[in-house]
Amino acid sequence: MKKYDAVIVGSGIGGLVCGTVLAKEGYRVCVLEKNKQVGGSLQTFSRDKVIFDSGVHYVGGLDEGQNLNRIFNYLGIMDQMKLQRMDEDGFDRILIGDDPKEYKQAQGYENFVQQLLKDFPDEETALRSYCSRMQDVCRRFPLYNLRTKGLYEEKVEVLGINTKSFIESLTSNQKLQAVLLGNNALYVGVPDETPFYVHALVINSYIESAWKCIDGGSQIAKLLTRRIRDLGGDVIRHSEVKKLHIENDRIVYAETREGERYHADIFVSNAHPAKTLEMIQSEMIRKAYRKRLTSLTNTASSFLVHVVFKKKSFRYVKHNYYYHKEGEVWNMSDYTEDNWPLGYAIFIPPTSRSPEYAEAMTIFTYMRYSEVAPWQHTFNTVSAEEDRGETYTAFKKYKAEILLDEVEKRFPGLRDCIHSYTASTPLTYRDYIGNYDGSLYGVAKDYKDPLKTFISPKTKIGNLYLTGQNINLHGVLGCTISALLTCIAILGKDDIIEKIKNG
Ligand SMILES: Cc1cc2nc3c(=O)[nH]c(=O)nc-3n(C[C@H](O)[C@H](O)[C@H](O)COP(=O)(O)OP(=O)(O)OC[C@H]3O[C@@H](n4cnc5c(N)ncnc54)[C@H](O)[C@@H]3O)c2cc1C
Numbered sequence: 420m421k422k423y424d425a426v427i428v429g430s431g432i433g434g435l436v437c438g439t440v441l442a443k444e445g446y447r448v449c450v451l452e453k454n455k456q457v458g459g460s461l462q463t464f465s466r467d468k469v470i471f472d473s474g475v476h477y478v479g480g481l482d483e484g485q486n487l488n489r490i491f492n493y494l495g496i497m498d499q500m501k502l503q504r505m506d507e508d509g510f511d512r513i514l515i516g517d518d519p520k521e522y523k524q525a526q527g528y529e530n531f532v533q534q535l536l537k538d539f540p541d542e543e544t545a546l547r548s549y550c551s552r553m554q555d556v557c558r559r560f561p562l563y564n565l566r567t568k569g570l571y572e573e574k575v576e577v578l579g580i581n582t583k584s585f586i587e588s589l590t591s592n593q594k595l596q597a598v599l600l601g602n603n604a605l606y607v608g609v610p611d612e613t614p615f616y617v618h619a620l621v622i623n624s625y626i627e628s629a630w631k632c633i634d635g636g637s638q639i640a641k642l643l644t645r646r647i648r649d650l651g652g653d654v655i656r657h658s659e660v661k662k663l664h665i666e667n668d669r670i671v672y673a674e675t676r677e678g679e680r681y682h683a684d685i686f687v688s689n690a691h692p693a694k695t696l697e698m699i700q701s702e703m704i705r706k707a708y709r710k711r712l713t714s715l716t717n718t719a720s721s722f723l724v725h726v727v728f729k730k731k732s733f734r735y736v737k738h739n740y741y742y743h744k745e746g747e748v749w750n751m752s753d754y755t756e757d758n759w760p761l762g763y764a765i766f767i768p769p770t771s772r773s774p775e776y777a778e779a780m781t782i783f784t785y786m787r788y789s790e791v792a793p794w795q796h797t798f799n800t801v802s803a804e805e806d807r808g809e810t811y812t813a814f815k816k817y818k819a820e821i822l823l824d825e826v827e828k829r830f831p832g833l834r835d836c837i838h839s840y841t842a843s844t845p846l847t848y849r850d851y852i853g854n855y856d857g858s859l860y861g862v863a864k865d866y867k868d869p870l871k872t873f874i875s876p877k878t879k880i881g882n883l884y885l886t887g888q889n890i891n892l893h894g895v896l897g898c899t900i901s902a903l904l905t906c907i908a909i910l911g912k913d914d915i916i917e918k919i920k921n922g
Contacts, residue, residue, distance in 0.1 A: 420680070420682055421449070421679075421680070421681050421682060422682040422683065423446075423447050423448060423449040423653075423681065423682070423683040423684075424441070424446040424447045424448065424683060424684055424685065425437075425438075425441050425446045425447075425448050425449070425683055425684070425685040425686070425687060425909070426448075426449050426450075426451065426672075426673050426681045426682075426683040426685075426686050426687070427448065427449070427450045427451070427686075427687045427688075427689060427886075428451055428660045428663075428673060428686070428687065428688045428689060428690055428695070428698075429450075429451075429452060429453075429459065429688065429689030429690050429853070429887070430450050430451075430452035430454075430457040430458060430459065430640065430644070430654060430656075430689070431458065431459030431460060431461070431689045431852075431887055431888075431898065432458070432459065432460075432461055432639065432640070432643075432887075432895055432898045432899060432902070433689045433886040433887035433888065433890075433898040433899075433901055433902045433905070434450055434452075434459075434687065434689030434886060434887065434902075435450065435457070435458075435640060435643035435644065435647070435654075436490075436494065436643065436886075436898070436899050436902035436903070437687050437689070437886050437902045437905050437906055437909075438450045438643070438647045438652060438654070439494045439495075439643050439646045439647055439650070440494070440902065440903070440906040440915060441906060441909065442646070442647050442650035442651065442652045443494075443650060444906075444910060444915070446652075446685075447651060447652065448647060448650075448652035448653070449652060449653045449654075449655065449681055449683070450644075450647065450652070450653070450654040450655065451655055451658040451659075451660055451673060451675065451681060452654065452655065452656050452657075452658060453657070453658065453659035453660070453676075453853060454656065454657075454851065455656055455657060456637070456640075456656070457640045457641070457644050457654060457656060458636075458637050458639070458640030458641075459474075459640075459689070459851075459852055460473060460474025460475060460848075460852060461473075461474065461475055461636045461637050461639055461640040461895075462474070462637055462640070462851065463635035463636065463637040466725060466727055466839065466841055467727045467838065467839055469727045469770075469778045469779045470634055470635045470768065470770065470779075471635075471725045471768065471779060471781060472632070472635055472636050472637075472766070472768060472781065473843070473848075473851065474636075474848075475632070475636035475639075475895055476631070476636075476739065476766035476768070476781065477505060477510070477625070477629055477630060477631050477739065477766070478629075478630050478631075478632065478636070478894075478895045478896070479621075479623075479624030479625040479626075479627060479628060479629055479630070479896060480624040480627055480628065480896050481497075481500075481502060481628055481630045482627065482628035485627055485628060486563060486564070486565060486624070486896065486900075487624070487895070487896050487899060489565060489919050489920065489922070490565075490899055490900075490903070490919055491899075492919075492922060493915075493918060493919040493922070494643065494646060495646050496639070496642035496643060496646060499638075499642055500632070500638060500639070500642070501632065501633040501634060501638060501771070502630045502631070502632060502633065503630065503631045503632075503633050503737065503769045504628070504629070504630055504737075505526070505629040505630060505631060505737045505738055505739075506736070506737040506738045507525060507526045507527070507530065508523060508525050508526075508530065508534055509521070509523025509524065509525055509534060509738055510524060510525070510526055510625060510629035510737075510738050510739065511523075511524040511601070511602045511625070511629075511738065511739050511740075511741055512524075512738050512739070512740050512741070513597070513598045513601030513602065513741050513742075514601075514740055514741065514742040514743075514829060515594065515597055515598075515601070515742075515743060515745060515748075516743075516744055516745030516746075517745070518594075518745075520538060521740075522535070522538055522598040522601065523535070524598075524601075524602065524622075524625075524626070525626075526625070526626060526627070526628055526629055527626070527627075528550045528554070528626060531546075531550060531626050532546045532547060532550060535595070535598065538598075539592065539594075539595050539598075542590055542592060542595050545589040545590035545592070545595065546595075548589055549586075549589055549599060550626075552585070552615075552619075553619045553622065553623050553626075554623065555577075556577045556580075556615060556616050556619040556620075557619055557620060557623045559573045559574045559576070559577055560574060560616070560620065561574075562900050562903055562904060562916070563620060563900060565916055565919055565920055566916070567913040567916045567917075574616075577615070577616055578614060578616060578866070578869035578870075579614070579866050579867075579869060580614060580615035580616065580866060581611070581613070581614065581615065581866045582600070582603075582608060582613045582614065582615045582617070582618045582866075583608075583610045583611070583613070583749065585615045586599055586600060593746075596748075597743070597748045600748045600749070601741045601743065601748060602622070602739075602741045602764070603618070603748065603749075603751075604741065604751065604762070604764050604783065604785075605621050605622070605625075605894075606618060606621050606718075606860065606893070607718040607719050607752060607785075607859055607860060607863065608748075608749060608751075609749075609752070609863065610749040611867075612863065612864070612865045612866065612867070613864065613866065614864050614865070614866035614869060615866070617864050617892070620892055620896075620897070621892075621894060621897070624894075624896050631737070631768065631769050632769075633769045633770065633771055634769075634770055634771055635768065636895070639895065658675045658676075658677075658679065659675055659676045659853075660673045660674065660675055660690075660698060661674060661675060661676050661698065662674040662698055662699075662700075663686060663688075663695075663698045663699050663883065664680075665699065665701045665703065665880065668703060668880070668881065669880065669881060669882045670683075670686045670699075670880060670882055670883050673686060673698075684882060685882050685884065685909055686882060686883050686884070687883075687884045687885070687886055687905060687909070688883065688884070688885055688886070688887075689886050689887045690853055690854075690887070691853070691854045691855070691861060691887075691889060692712045692862075692874055692885055692889050692890075693712050693713040693715075693855070694853060694854060694855070695883075695885065696708075696709055696712060696713070699880070699883075701880070703879055703880055704878075704879055704880070705879065708879055711871075712874070715862045715863075715871075715872060716862070716863045716865075717854070717855070717856055717858035717861060717862060717863060718858050718859045718860045718861065718862075718863045718893075719752040719785050719786075719787065719858070719859060720785070720786055720787065720788050720844075720845035720848060720849075720856055720857035720858055720859060721783055721784065721785055721786055721843075721845070721848070721857070721859055722783075722784050722785070722786035722818055722822070722842065722843070722844055722845075723781055723782065723783050723784075723842065723843045724781070724782040724819045724822055724823065724840050724841075724842050725779065725780075725781050725840060725841050725842070725843070726779060726780045726781070726782065726837050726839075726840045727778070727779055727837070727838045727839045727840065728776070728777055728778055728779060728780065728836050728837065728838060729836055729837070729838045730776070731775075731776045732776070732835070732836035733776060733777045733780070733833075733836045734775070734776060734777065735767060735769065735773070735774065735775060735776055735777040736767060736777075737769075739764060739765060739766050739767070740764065740765040741762070741763075741764045741765075742762055742763050742764070742765075742826075742829055743761060743762030744758075744761050744762060747761040747762060748762070751784075751785055752785040752787075754785065759784075759821070760784040760785070760821070760822055760825055761785075762784065762785075763782055763783060763784040763822065763825065763826060764782070764783040764784075765780060765781070765782055765783075765826070766780070766781045766783065767779070767780050767781075768781070782822055782823070782826055784822055786818070786844060786845055787845070788845045788849075788856040788857055790844075790845070791811075791814075791844050791845050791846045791857075793810070793811075794807045794808070794810075794811045794814075794846060795846065797811070797846070798850055799846070799847065799850040799851070807846070814844075815842040815844060816842075818842065819840060819842045823837075823840075844857070845857030859893075860888055860893035860894070861887070861888040861889040861893060862874065862889045874889055874890050875890075875908075876890050876901070876904050876905040876908045877908050884905050884908055884909055885905065886898075886901055886902050886904075886905040887901060887902075888901070890904065890905065891904055903915065903916070903919075
């Protein structure tokens, strides 16, 4: 019988950070991952010998002294990361309709204001109010600031602010509004839903500092896996947990698809909370709790085209592009068949092989799960192309060509640079991550009912905890902080925060 102190279901960033923290605290840890590769959305893949990220294109907060840098330092991986600082004067470039300008979101708050003042010279008051409110909101989240004590009232005051209304209150200049919201794919901006705190916590981390992972974000998962193993833990791939078995009101073992049983005192699930409940058949999970977790709305899903460039055809740049059609900044995920895509983002991965020319480009846009419903009974267990059939391949090509046509309008000559491309759909994400609908960031937050979408790391079962993007916040930073929250709940004390601060 295999017995651990803690078994963690899923090796996304949340699961791996929990694993590392608990292992550092002396727990014998086992992470069970269903896939061949660890990392969840941190996974990379290669086509024509070029590396692509599946779900992490840039990361914030990694400069000396900043939150993620300090946490990664404590976890013991910071000094081994291969990072490239993005363009300080414009890590994200916002492109709008036929307007030929590139509006720059810059690193450092003063620089952020100065760069945008070049395009909006009369908007200094709005820009300064935006920056100070962002910083004010972020200061109210204790763990984000590596603080243990924080008044709940402080935070609760800002949970009900709507992003759209707040941005509109700053300025009547619609172009500036669109620029400040131009990268809202980072949190799937929805007009009458997205709370401003979500916008603030995500965008602030990039304004503080923005970084690309050289040769892929999977390095984070690999480094954390190595740390867990060095600390005496196990990370076991190809192990899909199908059941969490309960005896005397506690989970006693996790059972995999192959029937292997992993016993432990504590269990942490990095899977979507509703998927976690599917693993438990017990009256202890009341119907109301099940219903609440299964009825939450997930953020939209995506369609990505991964382009391999011909050698030395496309110059490498240290920034991303976010394009939207004029007036559509809030509607990008609410497209129709006729007007898709209403916007897209472009991410250009850095490689150690080719600093001057880009080897690849990933083009991101939204896609609803319903579009791939005809193939929802298929799974990517062998090869997506084989399993899902020719009609799926034709669908992907049809959509990719429409998207490439749209991008070509803004980047003339792009098609001449393309050596080959592949595409991923909501089904790709559904199967690699193990959720229901390929949702980008899991449960969507709503300013109108903020507490409804707050999912506690503690569950109705005393030794089962949750972690990952559905708890707290998504993204590398958000999930890392979620993992700290989970570990504090498990350890029953918050002194890990002091340890992080002390380096
Ligand atoms: C297209 C896209 C682009 C993104 N871009 C960025 C970006 O640029 N920057 C950024 O910071 N964030 C980005 N994100 C968000 C970020 O990648 C995620 O929020 C984060 O990685 C989610 O981590 P997680 O801990 O929730 O675990 P997940 O990544 O959701 O992983 C969960 C893991 O659990 C495993 N699992 C599930 N069920 C089981 C089971 N039953 N048994 C065993 N294992 C199981 C899965 O296989 C998976 O490995 C992006 C996401 C997407 C989809």
